[in-house]
Amino acid sequence: MVKKRKGVLLTFCCVLLLSIMAVGCGGGGQSGSNEETGNEEITLELWTIALQPTFNDYFNALIADYESSHPNVRIEWKDYPYDAITDKLLTSIASGSSPDVVNLNTEFASQMGSKGAVVDMNEYLNDEQKGAYFDGIFNSTVIDGKAYALPWYTGTEVLFINTKLAKEAGLDPSNPPTTREELAEWGRQVKEKTGKAGYAQQLVSKLFPIEGIPILTEDKTAAAFNTPEAVAMINNMKQLMDEGVILKEDADFTKQIQYYSGEQTAFQLGGPTFINFIKTSAPDVYKNTIAVPLPTGQGDLRLSNSMNLVVPSKSEHPEEAVQFAAFVTNAENQTAFSKEANTLPSTKASTQDPFFSATDDSLEAQAKVVSAQSLDKATDYMVGVPNAKDVNSAIARGLQNILLNGQDVQQTLDAAEQEVNGILQQ
Template sequence: MKRGLALILVSFLLIGLLAGCSGEQKAEAEKTKDGKVIVNFWTFWGSETRRPIIEKIIDDYNTSQDKVFVKHTFLPWGDIWTKNLASVAAGNPADVIINDINTVSQRAENKQVEDLSKYVDDSFKQQFYPHLWETVEYDGKAYAVPFNTDTRLLFYNKKAFKEAGLDPNKPPATWAELEEYAKKLDVKKGDNYERIGFYPLWGSVGASSWMTNADSGKGFIDNGKLAINTPKKVEALEWILGWKERLGENTVQAFQAEFGSEQANPFIAEKVAMWVDVGTFYTQLRDYGQDIEFGVAPIPAYQEGTGNFAEGGGFVAEVPKGAKHPKEAMDFIKYLTGVDAQKYWAVKNYDNVANKEAAEATVDELEGDDKTVYEATVKNLEQTKMFPIPVDYPDYHSRINPQVDNALLGKMSPEDALEEAEKDVSKMKK
């Protein structure tokens, strides 16, 4: 009995000793051996291309000063969001995380992210494109800093233009011209299409983009008011259906069944003559479509003078709620979103960045088609619309998309579909 009791006492002593060591290690882990504060930085950039780029930026920051050491952790896309929320709830989050640009307000309202207002002033804000900075503010306070973004352009095949008798240096400027050009660019052999001039739902573009374009750049929620069932959005859906009716459902589905990436992309395979995509699509075109003579232009306007509106997205750097080192985290974020780091990211990734000076410097550094396309994307940011998720209508797209799909499938008229969508979304308001 005495021997058993002694073993139990020894076990408790060992557990206590190990717990003490664990606590000491945890405390020490917040600083390096030479006293630098460790800032834990989570991203989903783990590819062979992007990971070396972000880690080079981190290394440059770490060697640029002697107070902070940034430690990078890669988490797969999807996992990073759930782990972030779980770590915030547990009170042990990362210090900096890369997150979605259009949902900052949601996280701010839910107290999942730190208020960064005391670290920024007007001169800092002015470094960024205004439409991007607007996405990171909630109730007049900044809860993140824009990192990168995107925009959509019309890519067109100049050789196909010449074959169709079109001026290769004059892309379509309006929807009417887009239809006119597309019909001339179609190539049919019997009843089958060998090449389709254009189809509005192919590429990195959806029905919502065309509805925004037609409706003077308005999204589904405009200044806090619903703008779903509007005459122009109804007209845009009817316009999309007109393309499907002209080409035929079977033709559209047959072409889509063969779509892929790289050489199998229909624009690169020269099966589609005009294609809307994000600016970074150019890297696929550059690497796998070397023989294609192409041009880029803004998305055609609904009518002359109504605006070449495109939709954009992107990511921000933010400090999760409860982070241990918000001040040091913000110091790193300022470096990450500064001119040098942003330019390096832009040049190496061929990515649109949020810092205006860095974007312009990237244009100056590039040459040839690299420069032409990147410059077009930077200019296009002036007409790129961001649609942050309002706190009053969380996940409103889940109420709209099924109704839009019903319209595109012919199950409902566009007007009935959008009317139903607006009713569904109106029920969400808190």
């Protein structure tokens, strides 16, 4: 799910403050955190995002299982709303009351990692533990060789098609588009025959790597997106918006749901969680929807949208915290959670379970199977990018200025490149 960008400046300021504090305080009270604890009982505080009360039974059983095999460890589980956890985390660390294991998305996990605010998992995990995850997903939070998070539940995008609108446009849903060019042609036909748009999208930086345009140089020290190929991509997108194939709007996830539910768009590019919303808001549209593999651009990427577990540097028990995070995200527990939550695992062994290949022809099963088939190719498009949140924001503003406000393509790309380079030097 796409996080609203309001509060980005405040969050960035908090991260900078945290970075300064970390340098000034030298890591707080964790100097003895790797000592043998013997029989001393320790408490690890786990924070998750929006999982209570739906998954209380699962987590209570998971925690009880861990505590039974680690008699000196107690787990205290707290759950917070999506929009609250980052600010709450920064505040708690600054006040000296850091949690031990925290659920964050990849973007913010990378942001925290680039500021030295979370531990390097490599210091506490063996090769077998690290090798359990899909390489592209695990490497999404590796910066300069340091692994700042363990991947947890994830998802890859699929293409949802409103079969009613597609058929009204003379299209065959059983032979769906496989490339972005074909998807654009489908959108044109939908617009011509029904007056509806093809799809809505958010103007974010992932639009570049989808078309094979890298956001940063290979060493992650400078912007790399200001290219003739980027100009051509943006001009093509502008034309599609002018034609009504893509809605001329920066449509966040909530707006995309509204447009698809109201049959203002015929297609939706999104993860399986999208189903939960249309099933409730538009049951008739849900019944007419199918899920097929996502059409690919020049980059031929399968982008993941992962949740992760991190261990803040201020944790008093980093080794025990990392081992608990590894337990939560191991193949057995990820498989079990996926069955409970209809998510996808980030562990290789999990996808061998028949659950991820079996289908009953429901929309949920279609999306699950299609998504699971792409996990071995999945990666976060901002792999290892320092200050990922701020880089994303700079590029998004540039796209908005060009596509919505009519600013010059090349001049705006030049300005965005300069802004991103400045961010990377911070």
